[in-house]
Amino acid sequence: MNAVKGIALALIVAGILSLAYGGFSYTKETHEAKLGPIEFSVTDRERVNIPVWAGVGAILIGGALLVFGGNKR
Numbered sequence: 001m002n003a004v005k006g007i008a009l010a011l012i013v014a015g016i017l018s019l020a021y022g023g024f025s026y027t028k029e030t031h032e033a034k035l036g037p038i039e040f041s042v043t044d045r046e047r048v049n050i051p052v053w054a055g056v057g058a059i060l061i062g063g064a065l066l067v068f069g070g071n072k073r
Contacts, residue, residue, distance in 0.1 A: 004065055007062075011061055011062030012062035012066075015054075015057070018054060022050065024048055026046055026048075027043050027045055028044050029044075
C-alpha cells in the first residue's frame with residue numbers, strides 16, 4: 001500500500017468517525033490552589049463539535065484519492 005492510499009483511508013475513517021460521533025471532548029485543568037496541606041483542583045470538560053460538512057468532505061476527498069490518486073500513466 002502506498003502513501004496516497006494510506007492517506008485516503010485515514011481521511012475516510014476520520015470522516016466516518018466525525019459523522020458518527022459529531023465531535024470529541026477533552027478535560028482541561030483550569031485552576032489549582034494549595035492551602036497548606038490541602039490542594040484544590042478544578043477541571044472543565046470541553047467539547048469540540050465537528051461540522052457535518054467537514055466529515056462529508058473528508059469522505060469525498062478520501063474516496064477521490066483512492067479512485068484517482070494512485071493512477072500513474
